[in-house]
Amino acid sequence: xxxxxxxxxxxxxxxxxxxxxxxxxxxxxxxxxxxxxxxxxxxxxxxxxxxxxxxxxxxxxxxxxxxxxxxxxxxxxxxxxxxxxxxxxxxxxxxxxxxxxxxxxxxxxxxxxxxxxxxxxxxxxxxxxxxxxxxxxxxxxxxxxxxxxxxxxxxxxxxxxxxxxxxxxxxxxxxxxxxxxxxxxxxxxxxxxxxxxxxxxxxxxxxxxxxxxxxxxxxxxxxxxxxxxxxxxxxxxxxxxxxxxxxxxxxxxxxxxxxxxxxxxxxxxxxxxxxxxxxxxxxxxxxxxxxxxxxxxxxxxxxxxxxxxxxxxxxxxxxxxxxxxxxxxxxxxxxxxxxxxxxxxxxxxxx
Amino acid sequence: xxxxxxxxxxxxxxxxxxxxxxxxxxxxxxxxxxxxxxxxxxxxxxxxxxxxxxxxxxxxxxxxxxxxxxxxxxxxxxxxxxxxxxxxxxxxxxxxxxxxxxxxxxxxxxxxxxxxxxxxxxxxxxxxxxxxxxxxxxxxxxxxxxxxxxxxxxxxxxxxxxxxxxxxxxxxxxxxxxxxxxxxxxxxxxxxxxxxxxxxxxxxxxxxxxxxxxxxxxxxxxxxxxxxxxxxxxxxxxxxxxxxxxxxxxxxxxxxxxxxxxxxxxxxxxxxxxxxxxxxxxxxxxxxxxxxxxxxxxxxxxxxxxxxxxxxxxxxxxxxxxxxxxxxxxxxxxxxxxxxxxxxxxxxxxx
Numbered sequence: 001x002x003x004x005x006x007x008x009x010x011x012x013x014x015x016x017x018x019x020x021x022x023x024x025x026x027x028x029x030x031x032x033x034x035x036x037x038x039x040x041x042x043x044x045x046x047x048x049x050x051x052x053x054x055x056x057x058x059x060x061x062x063x064x065x066x067x068x069x070x071x072x073x074x075x076x077x078x079x080x081x082x083x084x085x086x087x088x089x090x091x092x093x094x095x096x097x098x099x100x101x102x103x104x105x106x107x108x109x110x111x112x113x114x115x116x117x118x119x120x121x122x123x124x125x126x127x128x129x130x131x132x133x134x135x136x137x138x139x140x141x142x143x144x145x146x147x148x149x150x151x152x153x154x155x156x157x158x159x160x161x162x163x164x165x166x167x168x169x170x171x172x173x174x175x176x177x178x179x180x181x182x183x184x185x186x187x188x189x190x191x192x193x194x195x196x197x198x199x200x201x202x203x204x205x206x207x208x209x210x211x212x213x214x215x216x217x218x219x220x221x222x223x224x225x226x227x228x229x230x231x232x233x234x235x236x237x238x239x240x241x242x243x244x245x246x247x248x249x250x251x252x253x254x255x256x257x258x259x260x261x262x263x264x265x266x267x268x269x270x271x272x273x274x275x276x277x278x279x280x281x282x283x284x285x286x287x288x289x290x291x292x293x294x295x296x297x298x299x300x301x302x303x304x305x306x307x308x309x310x311x312x313x314x315x316x317x318x319x320x321x322x323x324x325x326x327x328x329x330x331x332x333x334x335x336x337x338x339x340x341x342x343x344x345x346x347x348x349x350x351x
Numbered sequence: 352x353x354x355x356x357x358x359x360x361x362x363x364x365x366x367x368x369x370x371x372x373x374x375x376x377x378x379x380x381x382x383x384x385x386x387x388x389x390x391x392x393x394x395x396x397x398x399x400x401x402x403x404x405x406x407x408x409x410x411x412x413x414x415x416x417x418x419x420x421x422x423x424x425x426x427x428x429x430x431x432x433x434x435x436x437x438x439x440x441x442x443x444x445x446x447x448x449x450x451x452x453x454x455x456x457x458x459x460x461x462x463x464x465x466x467x468x469x470x471x472x473x474x475x476x477x478x479x480x481x482x483x484x485x486x487x488x489x490x491x492x493x494x495x496x497x498x499x500x501x502x503x504x505x506x507x508x509x510x511x512x513x514x515x516x517x518x519x520x521x522x523x524x525x526x527x528x529x530x531x532x533x534x535x536x537x538x539x540x541x542x543x544x545x546x547x548x549x550x551x552x553x554x555x556x557x558x559x560x561x562x563x564x565x566x567x568x569x570x571x572x573x574x575x576x577x578x579x580x581x582x583x584x585x586x587x588x589x590x591x592x593x594x595x596x597x598x599x600x601x602x603x604x605x606x607x608x609x610x611x612x613x614x615x616x617x618x619x620x621x622x623x624x625x626x627x628x629x630x631x632x633x634x635x636x637x638x639x640x641x642x643x644x645x646x647x648x649x650x651x652x653x654x655x656x657x658x659x660x661x662x663x664x665x666x667x668x669x670x671x672x673x674x675x676x677x678x679x680x681x682x683x684x685x686x687x688x689x690x691x692x693x694x695x696x697x698x699x700x701x702x
Contacts, residue, residue, distance in 0.1 A: 098614060106614050106638060108590075172639070239459075251629075263449060263457045269636060275629040278602075281620045284644025287457060288523070290617070291642050293635025 001031075004349055005134025006323055007057040011049035014327045018057060020130055022138045023123030027074035030144045032084055037132035038063025038158035038318075039342035041188070041249060044330050046116055051273075055116055061132030062088040062114040063160040063343075065153045075141045083153060085145040085306065086137065087160035088296050090114050090129060091121055094142070102300035104143075133323065135349055145303050148310025155315035158188060158341040159306060161296065162316060166193040167305040168297035169245060169268040170200060177201030179242040182226065184257060186213045189247035189271060191317060191340040194220045197245070199312045205241070207257070216339070220317070228256065239263075239287065247271045254291065258283035266290040316341050322348040352382070355700055356485025357674055358408040362400035365678045369408060371481055373489045374474030378425040381495045383435055388483035389414025389509035389669075390693035392539070392600060395681050397467055402624075406467055412483030413439040413465035414511040414694075416504045426492045434504060436496040436657065437488065438511035439647050441465050441480060442472055445493070453651035455494075484674065486700055496654050499661025506666035509539060509692040510657060512647065513667060517544040518656040519648035520596060520619040521551060528552030530593040533577065535608060537564045540598035540622060542668055542691040545571045548596070550663045556592070558608070567690070571668070579607065590614075590638065598622045605642065609634035617641040667692050673699040 007018035025031050043060035045051055064086040068078050078084060091112035092099050098106040105111065112120055115131030121140065130137075147156055166189050175181055181202040183193040190206075197204045198221030205224045206217030214225035226237055234256060241260045244267040251274035257267055261283075269276075269291065283289055297305065309315065317340045321329050329342045358369035376382050394411035396402050415437040419429050429435060442463035443450050449457040456462065463471055466482030472491065481488075498507055517540050526532055532553040534544040541557070548555045549572030556575045557568030565576035577588055585607060592611045595618035602625035608618055612634075620627075620642065634640055648656065660666065668691045672680050680693045 103614070251632075254630075263454070266641070269632045272632040273636065275631050278626040278628060279605075279630045280626050281602075281623040281644055284620055284642065285624060285646050286644070288643060288645050291635065292639065293632055293637070294639050295636050 001136070001138070003134050003136050005059045005130065006326060007059045007130070008047055009056045011054070015047065015060075015133070018059065020059070020126060021124040022136060023121065025070055025072045025138055026123070027072040028141050029072045029138050030068055030075055030078050030084070030141055031070040031136060031138050032064070032066040032086065032144070033069045033136050034064055034066040034132055034134060034346045036065045036154045036157040036346060037061040037344045038161065038316075039326070039329055039333060039344065040158070040161050041333060042161070043131075044333060047330070055128040058116060059130035059133055060115055061134070062086070063157045063162070064114070064132035064137065065147060065157045066137070069136065077141060077146075078144060083147040083149060085147045085156065085160050086114060086132065086139050086143060087145065087164060087302055088114055089299075090139050090143045102298040104298045105296045133326070133344060135346060142299060145299070145306055147306055150310055150313065152315050154320055154343050154345065155318050156309070157343045158192070158316040158318065159309055160302070162188045162192050162341060163309065164297040164302045164305050165189055165270050165294070166245060166247070167196050167308070168301055169270060169294035170196050171301065172294065173243055173266055173268065175200050175202050175243055179203065180205070180240060182207045182241045182244045182260060183222070183247065184244060185247040185249070185271065186210070186217055187247060187249065187336065188341045191220055193245045193247060194222050195314050198222070199308070199314060207244070234260070241265055244268070245270065251275050251277065253277045255280050255283065258289055258291065261287065261289045263287045264289070266292055269293045318343045320345050324348065352487070352489070354485050354487050356410045356481065357677060358410045358481070359398055360407045362405070366398065366411075366484070369410065371410070371477060372475040373487060374472065376421055376423045376489055377474070378423040379492050380423045380489050381419055381426055381429050381435070381492055382421040382487060382489050383415070383417040383437065383495070384420045384487050385415055385417040385483055385485060385697045387416045387505045387508040387697060388412040388695045389512065389667075390677070390680055390684060390695065391509070391512050392684060393512070394482070395684060398681070406479040409467060410481035410484055411466055412485070413437070414508045414513070415465070415483035415488065416498060416508045417488070420487065428492060428497070429495060434498040434500060436498045436507065436511050437465060437483065437490050437494060438496065438515060438653055439465055440650070441490050441494045453649040455649045456647045484677070484695060486697060493650060496650070496657055498657055501661055501664065502666050505671055505694050505696065506669050507660070508694045509543070509667040509669065510660055511653070513539045513543050513692060514660065515648035515653045515656050516540055516621050516645070517596060517598070518547050518659070519652055520621060520645035521547050522652065523645065524594055524617055524619065526551050526553050526594055530554065531556070531591060533558045533592045533595045533611060534573070534598065535595055536598040536600070536622065537561070537568055538598060538600065538687065539692045542571055544596045544598060545573050546665050549573070550659070550665060558595070585611070592616055595619070596621065602626050602628065604628045606631050606634065609640055609642065612638065612640045614638045615640070617643055620644045669694045671696050673702075675699065
């Protein structure tokens, strides 16, 4: 099946139009006409080979919203015309304990990412998966999600990565009403963290280096703002948070944040895959605090997140773009110049 | 009340005989004739002012075993002649939430350490508390522990710090039968970690840089030994541990250890108050692992630990010393030349 999209051919190459094959649907497959695809910072890291394992040609995109075009004979959960989503995963071993528990993101045998992963299902001339910056995609039913009809489909796209990445730790660590929660960093992830923690009933504080971001944080649902460069405000806030969601996407000093936690509090890292600066054992030991990490979410929890968004009418704050402007959007994303996620209108691909 | 002990007067001074006052017992106080006192590495850090807040003259010692000499009028739990212990704490605010929950070690208003803390109870000419390298001590009933009669009193002394420091995290993180637990570092803390984790039914692996320690680890109860400098053994053990108790007492690289944990596994730091080297977010994020800290234990849990030791006949492996040899024992402790804890026979004080 012929598909059109955007790809690049090297770390320094720009994204440009690219024709390729999608597999014909097998019995368990869903073919999706892609309407929108979010632009995640991971797309940029991968396109530019900043993590060192990119396979070219490379088609990014793992925040996919579309309509079902066709389904295989054994597909029971979807039918043509339905609004669906695809996130970061399109396959996993389905047999290990995490997969059996619906924690496919922790598959012990290695999941298949929506882009840039070795394609174990096959059915095309390509060895690696191509992502959502394209007009259509064939995905195994298990990895397709139902999108509530009341959500704006374009603004729902980033829920598939930025949304689940922040929802999952808030749920796993049982954030709830009456708790004081801090969201560190206001970008694509952080703005969703505020919305979810607020909807879960927590008292939400935006923790940011940038006073200018405070006003917007309150619009998004934050009850308060803590400027992390304000030493006296940070001292006053020591030991006051039940939970911190740390969305900072680069290596940084976590010690000042750890001190903000109460006894037995946890800070979860969802952004920083780079090394953190020296971590002191002191804030851990003296208040039995924890630092943890969390990766996207499994398929059942991603569906739960989408249903939660439908119920609470939560979507992302986005800036829609023509796919012809994707390279400029990348540059703006790297500069942090987006509120809070670019989404590609895939209808522009045919223009 | 006159007391004798050993103290030093500066960071470079040796410990030597010292006469001082203990308070006369108030209604809630227990006066204890000290039989034995363990030698904790914290004693050395403090005597040498390595943490920068030592008040001189300084009497170390917070692993105290003795017999009740007298009790105040309102003391209900103890009577003269009983075998008792005193650990790292002799007072706390008793009113904050942690204190109400018996987590005095996390007192929000600052607990009083057995040595070197400002003495808020008073009753002596001294402003700071004096520890257990002495012939007697007056302690508020709440901070006195009952020692099971079946335990060797000398070998029970280090339970009051090394014991509870390792028991508390194993209990808090619910280590139990069927779990695979690693104890990192074989010193005073590590050797107790092995004994406790084994008694709790876990499969216990000693993780050490030193192959020579393997044999002794098995004698202490370890089921296996993992040499952390053996790259292939470390690779083979990736993702296999439910829980790691990290007793390394200095700053170190935690990244190789974090990779040993299973999905949702936790490593607890109990030794390192110095900065850890750069911590990578990757092992945290990709298996939802946690790193936490833990500080000694509260009074109820310390009693529970002593009762557990009575039931399972657990004590420490010690080397008994004459108090006149304390300065040489410090030098040997710093070199790691002790299996696994020095305990002072306080009867030697009068010689």
